[in-house]
Amino acid sequence: MHLTLSHLPSKQDIKLVYPRTPSSIDPNNPPWPAFRGYHTYSFAYATMGHRLPTILGKAIDDVVETLNQESEEDRVVDLVDCIKRMDELKEDLQAHAKLRPIIDDGEADVALWNKEIAKYFQGKDFMNAPWLFAEAYKYRRLRECFSVSKLWQQYDVFFRQKCDTFSRSGDAVFELSTRFVEPFKHKEGLSAQEKLDAERLMFLELTQICLWGNSTDLSLLINMTEEQIKSLQSTGGENLAATEKNILGNDMARLWEVVRDLKDTGGRIDFVLDNAGFELYCDCVYADFLIQSGLAKEVRFHGKRYPWFVSDVTKKDWNWLLNMMVYGHLFPKVTDEEVESLRQLGLRWKQYEKEGKWVYEQHPFWCTGYTYWDLHNEAPDLFLHLSRSDLVIFKGDLNHRKLTYDCAAPPSTDFEIAIGPMASAAGAPRICSLRTIKSDVVVGLGPNGDELADKLDKEEPGWKISGKYAVVLLSEGRPGEKVRFA
Numbered sequence: 426m427h428l429t430l431s432h433l434p435s436k437q438d439i440k441l442v443y444p445r446t447p448s449s450i451d452p453n454n455p456p457w458p459a460f461r462g463y464h465t466y467s468f469a470y471a472t473m474g475h476r477l478p479t480i481l482g483k484a485i486d487d488v489v490e491t492l493n494q495e496s497e498e499d500r501v502v503d504l505v506d507c508i509k510r511m512d513e514l515k516e517d518l519q520a521h522a523k524l525r526p527i528i529d530d531g532e533a534d535v536a537l538w539n540k541e542i543a544k545y546f547q548g549k550d551f552m553n554a555p556w557l558f559a560e561a562y563k564y565r566r567l568r569e570c571f572s573v574s575k576l577w578q579q580y581d582v583f584f585r586q587k588c589d590t591f592s593r594s595g596d597a598v599f600e601l602s603t604r605f606v607e608p609f610k611h612k613e614g615l616s617a618q619e620k621l622d623a624e625r626l627m628f629l630e631l632t633q634i635c636l637w638g639n640s641t642d643l644s645l646l647i648n649m650t651e652e653q654i655k656s657l658q659s660t661g662g663e664n665l666a667a668t669e670k671n672i673l674g675n676d677m678a679r680l681w682e683v684v685r686d687l688k689d690t691g692g693r694i695d696f697v698l699d700n701a702g703f704e705l706y707c708d709c710v711y712a713d714f715l716i717q718s719g720l721a722k723e724v725r726f727h728g729k730r731y732p733w734f735v736s737d738v739t740k741k742d743w744n745w746l747l748n749m750m751v752y753g754h755l756f757p758k759v760t761d762e763e764v765e766s767l768r769q770l771g772l773r774w775k776q777y778e779k780e781g782k783w784v785y786e787q788h789p790f791w792c793t794g795y796t797y798w799d800l801h802n803e804a805p806d807l808f809l810h811l812s813r814s815d816l817v818i819f820k821g822d823l824n825h826r827k828l829t830y831d832c833a834a835p836p837s838t839d840f841e842i843a844i845g846p847m848a849s850a851a852g853a854p855r856i857c858s859l860r861t862i863k864s865d866v867v868v869g870l871g872p873n874g875d876e877l878a879d880k881l882d883k884e885e886p887g888w889k890i891s892g893k894y895a896v897v898l899l900s901e902g903r904p905g906e907k908v909r910f911a
């Protein structure tokens with residue numbers, strides 16, 4: 426039957442109003458429209474449909490390599506079961522299966538995961554759940570493949586890749602170690618103002634080194650040649666001056682003022698880490714300067730409890746870096762002086778750890794699907810802990826996505842608005858996001874940011890994922906105010 430309905434009202438052009446009101450925001454409904462895997466031609470789609478299956482395929486290859494080197498039957502059998510579970514996960518991913526609860530494998534985050542799935546993602550699948558959650562969920566399921574095993578619970582499928590990339594970064598590693606092996610000290614005869622100026626210049630250059638150190642993120646650079654890696658990691662002064670123009674939202678001058686004001690007493694600075702290997706090494710060079718110059722008396726590094734988004738830092742990666750610097754033979758064709766510079770640097774960093782000047786931490790919240798808008802509610806202990814810091818530096822793209830709820834906020838949106846409670850809750854610390862832009866969300870570009878983004882969309886398609894551009898954004902927070910929980 427065919428109805429002719431010519432007298433009904435015409436369809437309305439319904440306009441949703443963004444940002445959503447705070448009470449209607451939840452993990453399935455971010456403040457601005459979510460990125461979802463089914464948005465064909467988006468980076469979310471490319472990641473969910475292509476990058477993640479490729480990453481999983483490579484991870485399976487890694488486990489097979491380990492299996493082929495194993496001799497004990499019980500270990501072999503147990504590892505074969507891990508591979509079966511990984512195969513199932515890959516099938517689920519490719520079939521866009523529904524997101525099931527995480528098996529209770531004794532990890533500290535099981536309840537957080539399953540609560541979020543039950544409350545917001547019942548019936549959702551890998552493609553129609555928000556990209557950030559679906560992607561994080563995949564890494565949690567990968568963890569489960571091993572955590573339910575008897576003998577392979579701590580196995581890291583990405584460990585080989587992380588070590589390889591660092592060992593291919595020799596030029597940049599020695600460029601920095603030979604410059605920073607001697608503890609920081611001022612030239613003779615400088616006035617107080619000249620000393621401060623020298624510290625400011627050093628701080629600004631090291632901030633850029635720490636920022637661009639993030640360019641070599643393994644999950645994106647699967648097929649890079651050594652030459653390409655070298656050019657990305659170039660740490661020379663000229664290169665840094667040229668790259669500053671690629672920082673599209675740049676609060677570095679204010680960042681220096683914040684850090685400078687800590688000088689009298691020496692502050693506490695926290696790094697929420699991103700990638701292992703070269704990026705972590707750059708973070709440590711930066712943190713070393715903060716300690717040496719007296720700007721910080723304590724640096725806390727926050728890493729992941731288990732392998733995460735391919736290259737994120739775990740405690741094992743942290744230990745590996747420091748021990749390789751002191752004892753390793755990673756780099757062929759190096760001079761004795763270069764080896765010694767790296768060893769001295771490694772020894773100094775280990776000493777900081779012994780003295781409690783550097784502390785490595787791994788709160789379970791960092792490996793959940795929640796964005797940092799929920800940190801205050803879902804990890805109050807962590808919020809309280811961060812609120813006592815003088816400055817929390819979030820490294821990299823993923824942390825930036827989590828700070829900003831990974832949604833389509835206009836590029837002109839103020840960073841403080843985009844990060845919600847992490848800026849507005851009482852006691853929120855000062856926050857800085859050091860991020861090379863590698864995915865869709867872009868905020869903090871200033872009043873003309875929307876036009877700038879439109880221009881780049883037209884002239885340089887792919888500018889949001891190339892890692893060529895960056896932001897250094899600061900939120901003042903509400904430090905010193907009493908933290909309150911409802």
Ligand SMILES: O=P(O)(O)OC[C@@]1(O)O[C@H](CO)[C@@H](O)[C@@H]1O
Nearest residue numbers: 472642644645821822823863864
């Ligand atoms: O956080 P990082 O290392 O800077 O970048 C991580 C990344 O490569 O992987 C994610 C997509 O899979 C994105 O957040 C980003 O593109």
